[in-house]
Amino acid sequence: MKWEDVDSQNCSMARGLAIFGDRWTLLIIRECFRRVRRFSDFQKSLGITKHRLSNRLTRLVDEGILTKVPYDDSAKRFEYRLTDKGLELYPILMSVALWGDKWLSDEDGAPVIYRHKSCGEITQPKFVCDCCGDDIHARDIDAIAGPGVTKKLASNIKA
């Protein structure tokens, strides 16, 4: 199978990774969360080639993760900003960073620590069950067929 066909799977992970599961894309989004918005600034901070950057930004705009907004009326210049869809990628980036902090840091320790703005404390964000509030780790969850599967089955049976 070619990579461009992975999003045909009825799987949210595969669909997501088809958009941002390749080289550079999540790093570009990381820069967006750091308030980088302009073409040349992405280039400087990432060291990515213009070609690649142009290609990735276009795709992120097409997918509705970024919007391209003009910032100078006279010149044709644009900023790329996260949409709501893009902002909600935050847990993904945070998860990657937390894992890297734990497993890939050098002997000095994590390059970044996190402070929760509203409570002011240093925090290690964690996943919890929105029902009982307990921590969630690997193997604590059963994945069950959702409507995106069961409705299709039901209509196949009727047909």
Added chain:
Amino acid sequence: MKWEDVDSQNCSMARGLAIFGDRWTLLIIRECFRRVRRFSDFQKSLGITKHRLSNRLTRLVDEGILTKVPYDDSAKRFEYRLTDKGLELYPILMSVALWGDKWLSDEDGAPVIYRHKSCGEITQPKFVCDCCGDDIHARDIDAIAGPGVTKKLASNIKA
């Protein structure tokens, strides 16, 4: 900059993505969480070529995310299993799936829903502050220099 040099950044995200931020790798890890363990089973479930699969599995073993354990004494056959380092990738996969469920599902809805084994309820896992317990969303966190940065600065000043 070449992709192979991105892990030189003092950034946990970049270091993590250098390992699994490319085509196929996170999908292979998804299969591991689904208890897929054998070469041919990865191939069947993913449709990836043997060449690519071999390359990715080798890298994941090298990085300590999978271990290769023989499962048949007589034949040279192996299973690939998640290590603790690999199991802790769970929040990343869950974040991607949750985002995809919300933003990429078709009109039928999410393909999968989640049940928390210990409390038995259907759950939408969420990120919270481990200090105050409040939900964490984009822009709720300040990233501050951690020891991996400050210690390096301190030793540079001394030197």
Added chain:
DNA sequence: TTGAAAAGTTCCATTTTAGAACCTATATTG
């Protein structure tokens, strides 16, 4: 003994990527 399956490896054509050069429009400098 013949055949199938598991777990790869090798080879080649096609795609993707990195790096450099080039282009267009506005802004700035001398």
Added chain:
DNA sequence: CAATATAGGTTCTAAAATGGAACTTTTCAA
């Protein structure tokens, strides 16, 4: 006013990654 700089790209070429198919080994099953 001409020359240069800057932003935001596009085009070109060579190198690297990928997809697909064919080929190895080793073992087990018929």
